[in-house]
Amino acid sequence: MNSNRLYFIDAVRAFAILMMLQGHFIDTLIDPVYRDKTNTIYIIWSYFRGITAPVFFTISGLVFTYLLLRAHAKGDDRPRIKKGLFRGLLLILIGYSLRVNILSWFDGYFSPYFLVIDVLQCIGLSLIILVCLHILFKHYSYIFSVVLFSIGCLCFVTEPLYRDLVIDNLPLIIANYMTQANGSVFTILPWFGYSAFGAFLSTVFFRHAHRNLFKIFTIITFFIVGLLLMYCSTWFLLELYEFTGIELLKLSADYNYLFTRLGNVLILFGIFYTFERFLKQSIIARIGEKTLSIYVIHFIILFGSFTGYGLKRFFNQSLNPVESIIGALLFIVGVCIISFFYARTNHFVYNLARKLVDLVKK
Numbered sequence: 001m002n003s004n005r006l007y008f009i010d011a012v013r014a015f016a017i018l019m020m021l022q023g024h025f026i027d028t029l030i031d032p033v034y035r036d037k038t039n040t041i042y043i044i045w046s047y048f049r050g051i052t053a054p055v056f057f058t059i060s061g062l063v064f065t066y067l068l069l070r071a072h073a074k075g076d077d078r079p080r081i082k083k084g085l086f087r088g089l090l091l092i093l094i095g096y097s098l099r100v101n102i103l104s105w106f107d108g109y110f111s112p113y114f115l116v117i118d119v120l121q122c123i124g125l126s127l128i129i130l131v132c133l134h135i136l137f138k139h140y141s142y143i144f145s146v147v148l149f150s151i152g153c154l155c156f157v158t159e160p161l162y163r164d165l166v167i168d169n170l171p172l173i174i175a176n177y178m179t180q181a182n183g184s185v186f187t188i189l190p191w192f193g194y195s196a197f198g199a200f201l202s203t204v205f206f207r208h209a210h211r212n213l214f215k216i217f218t219i220i221t222f223f224i225v226g227l228l229l230m231y232c233s234t235w236f237l238l239e240l241y242e243f244t245g246i247e248l249l250k251l252s253a254d255y256n257y258l259f260t261r262l263g264n265v266l267i268l269f270g271i272f273y274t275f276e277r278f279l280k281q282s283i284i285a286r287i288g289e290k291t292l293s294i295y296v297i298h299f300i301i302l303f304g305s306f307t308g309y310g311l312k313r314f315f316n317q318s319l320n321p322v323e324s325i326i327g328a329l330l331f332i333v334g335v336c337i338i339s340f341f342y343a344r345t346n347h348f349v350y351n352l353a354r355k356l357v358d359l360v361k362k
Contacts, residue, residue: 008276009063010288012269016055017291021298021335022328023049028302029315030324053119053186054194054261055268056291060123061130061198062205065148068134069206077138084131091124094296098305117176117184120295125177125188126195133199141203148200155193156258157237160251162189190258197262215273222270229263286340293339301335 027049036042064084071080099114137144167175176184208214237253240246272279279285287294304310311331319327 007279007282007285008269008273009059010285011272011276011279011282012055012059012288013291014284014288015268015272016052016059017287017294018332019049019052020056021294021332023052024298024302025311025328025331026324028312029317029319029327030321031317031319034321034324050257051261051264051268053191054265056119057123057126057191057194058198058201058262058265061126061195062202063198064127064202065130065134065199066202066206068131068138069202072134072138073206077134081131081135084127088124088127088131091120091127091292094292095120095124098296098299098303100306101304101308102306103308112172113183115172115176116182117186119186121177122186122188122191123195126192129192130195130199141207145200145203148196148203152193152196152200155190155196156262157248157252159190159258160248160255162187163255193258194262194265219270219273222266222273226263226266226270229259229266231263233259233263287336290336290339293342294335297338297342298331298335302331 026045034042037046068077068080068084071077095118096114098120099116099118101111101114104111133144133147137147162178165179166181167179172182176182177188180187204218234253234256237249237256237259241249241253299305300310302311304313315327
């Protein structure tokens with residue numbers, strides 16, 4: 001993946017992080033009376049907000065696995081494997097730490113909210129799983145692609161089996177990765193499916209990106225497959241059910257948001273890949289380099305990590321639409337300015353973590 005394609009990736013990440021900022025702000029602070037599901041504007045906002053997490057998981061799987069493949073092609077992927085495991089564990093640690101309320105701990109109150117799983121823990125575990133899969137199949141490139149694609153499909157199709165899963169016989173710190181019954185926002189299933197599909201795309205990029213007409217063919221494929229997933233995947237699942245009689249396929253078709261959202265992601269990839277040359281050295285590309293830093297900063301300001309004093313504490317579900325929109329714009333600008341001032345890239349967070357680890361070793 002040469003340098004110009006990195007702009008396409010960073011642009012997608014920038015879009016996702018900006019959508020997340022406004023989505024979290026408005027969803028947290030707007031008065032519930034304005035959540036009108038018959039209002040066209042609200043419906044459009046809610047739909048596009050739902051694209052954010054699938055984009056994050058898919059792009060993380062694509063970038064991370066591509067780097068592993070590139071390192072393996074150079075004959076030395078051990079540093080990349082080690083780095084990947086470190087980053088996976090770091091994301092999990094950061095995810096937990098952002099839900100810590102130090103002030104309440106000083107008062108002797110330890111809330112199980114601390115053990116709730118959010119996007120960072122889920123992505124971190126996904127990266128670790130991708131490292132393990134890479135180690136197993138790195139010498140079998142096409143098998144690796146088939147395995148990744150198959151895992152993605154299985155994660156999505158089997159979603160009805162664990163949709164309402166309740167686990168009572170495991171510690172919360174483990175159970176929360178599999179069930180939302182205790183308040184987890186994300187669980188490893190089905191969300192690892194998006195990372196698996198992203199990793200599958202990375203194998204395609206790695207094998208064919210050097211070929212003539214690859215870019216135009218890929219853009220067309222993104223749009224065609226994306227539209228098919230959005231408008232035909234439910235029909236296809238029902239046809240498979242009629243052909244095989246497997247009840248799970250029908251259940252999956254009845255609530256087919258996973259394949260539909262994957263279609264949204266591919267359409268988004270196609271759009272940004274098409275206009276990639278306009279994004280070089282742009283502010284969008286620079287924002288895409290700071291997604292982790294922006295995520296951490298926004299969580300502290302909005303949800304009050306560590307102290308419990310965030311915007312949510314003072315304005316929770318109290319804003320009208322105009323206040324929410326203006327506030328979201330100011331929030332986006334403020335968080336981005338802070339991230340640009342304190343952190344040049346996501347490496348700011350990673351380097352800080354390494355320094356802490358080295359300090360502990362001493």
